[in-house]
Amino acid sequence: MSTAAPTQWKTLPAPDSPAAWIERAAEVAAILATDAAARDKAGATPYTEVQLLKDSGLVTLLGPAEHGGGGQDWTTAYRVIREVAKADGSIGQLLGYHYLWNWAARLVGTREQWEHVEAEAVRHTWFFGGAVNPRDSDVVVTEDGDDLVFTGAKTFSTGSRVSDVTVLEGVLEGTDRHIFAIVPSDSPGLTFHDDWDNIGQRLTESGGVTLDGVRTPWASAAGYVDKEFRPRVYNTLNVPTIQLVFISFYLGIAAGALETAATYTRTRTRSWLHGGYDKAVDEPYVIDTYGDLTAKLWAVEALADAVAAEGQKLHDAPDEVTEQARGEFEVRVAAAKARATDAALEVTSRIFEVTGARATASAEGLDRFWRNVRTHTLHDPVAYKRREVGRHVLTGELPEPTWYS
Template sequence: MTAVTPSAWQTEPFPDSPQGWIDRAAEVAAVLSTDAAARDKAGATPYAEVRLLKESGLVTLLGPAEHGGGGQSWPTAYRVVREISKADGSVGQLLGYHYLWNWAARLVGTREQWEHVEAEAARNRWFFGGAVNPRDNDVVVTEDGEELVFTGRKSFSTGSKVSDVTVLEGVLEGTQTHIFAIVPSNSAGLTFHDDWDNIGQRLTESGSVTLDGVRTPWSSAAGFVDKVFQPRVYNTLNVPTIQLVFVNLYLGIAAGALETAAAYTRTKSRSWLHGGYDNAVDEPYVIDAYGDLTAKLWAAEALADRIAEEGERLHGDPDAVTEATRGEFEVRTAAAKAVATEVSLEITGRIFEVTGARATTSTEGLDRFWRNVRTHTLHDPVAYKRREVGRFVLTGEIPEPTWYS
């Protein structure tokens, strides 16, 4: 990775406004963009990239200001994820997931737990990873006195080796109860495997992880009091909050693709020899394509921002969240996910129409945008997101909270 000189960030105070943090993210993105294609090709563990996120303060964005955090809200976090993703989708995903795992303590934990986690995370600039895939009961949690023991294997573990702490998830033996706990990433028995070899999001450290008797105190089990979970409707906001991270990841990658393609068209594309124009930027079909794709992107971004603000009203008063307000937020988020998926795939695929054959060289690396979007948009079928919206429109039905709805 290009050498980073973070001295300016270390001597300057944190931004004091949402726009200030978005501007800070743009500064980080400018550094990442200088060698994004080369780093994608190398596929090396992104230690330097995560260090950049820490030195810039972006990892503390959601943390309490009194403990050294940015004191910002989810709408700002989404915009920051989008900004970083313009330059590097992998780093955008790492940061977005970091925000999610950091917030997980507030999502399901007791007040004492989440206040402790958020304070420590902000003070120490922890970077979070997560070994969480509740679709499969692949990790069993057993009791050993006042300790919990996690044993099993997870197929995915985004963040893995570059994280300071990892959120674990497993099912308590003999029950259907899922337990979440935060442990140091260097905990005994926690082994991350270098087996993430997908076509896109190559630097996300999303390989499998083995849990061979990883121990943590019962007191670290998020949301449990005297070994009994204390449920709230707010606990079910995990899916729409996660999905909005995905939405902004996709839109950021799409915006990056469009910006990179436009720069190529302006400086390198040649006009068609039979078109009658001296410059590619003057060709009507090129102008039309950029106008079409930009209009679609702007519309999708506006929808994402609007829904983020709607969600923040729920985050602002967790105890007031009802099944109805949660359900409507999930439906709105599902609509944004469907639109963002379609728009990002279209943009990252069509940019080659307006850049030309020479833009397909591996040196340019324009294919990384499509590979990144195509890989992550398969996380969960978008058809089921459209189904949530359709059922709500036709029957008023809101989605039942699951790990994916």
């Protein structure tokens, strides 16, 4: 991977508008694209890729401007994730999860906590990982004086092996209260396992983690004051926010697949010998397929952008978020998630119809787009997202806030 561009960024001013940040993300994507297929095949831990995100400034996009961060909002963050994912779905996911876990302090914590976390995150260019797989309830948190001690394991811990800090989650012993805390990723007792070997999103470092007595002060327990949690509706926005992260890199992967396939079709695909056309780009079925897939992708992108803008209004006034507003937003996110899943799967599988048999060669790496989408869209069943929408339409029911809704 070239390092010339990151060196150049050090002499340039930071982007100062949403358009400029998206352009910076496109520059990052151009670097990632040069060897994306080879890196996917190698499956090496993406230390260099994460450093690229740091050098470009993308990791501090959501950070407060007064501390040197980008000062941008979620509508820009989603577009940046989409742009990076065009070149590399794994790195798009890592960046998106980083944004969510960075923002988690603001979602769950007290003002004093999130102001401290966000200032430190910008100052030290922290990259965030998370050991917060909600289906694993086997991390127990115990008290030891002024400390909390996390013990147990999580099956998935996306990004943690390449992170500076990790968000932990566990249940306080003898209660049903969940506790989130941010700890250094090199904390004693925190062991990340090199066991992520799935067909897609191979560079996300989503393997398991063991917590063997990981200690952190009680004061770091997000949202707790005097050992009591102070709930608010805004706390529950973690699910629709991260689902929009998912949508963003699904759409980015799909867009990258279309762009890569179109270049291949223009330059290498041969017309069918019995079709009567000299060039593949003149084949009616090829033209129709690209038109169909592009129209579907553009439609979902427009929906995703609209829903992101609706969500930003909630982020802008966190203390005013009502259960009704939160529920209606989740329904809209669920609809976008369902359509993004279908569109991304269709685009990434059908590109082979218009690139040809030679495009299936391993060296081309076109299969990585489908493998990446197929792997992550299994995160939670899309049928349950459609159910949220359908029940709301028929009965007015709003989704109950859970780890997945």
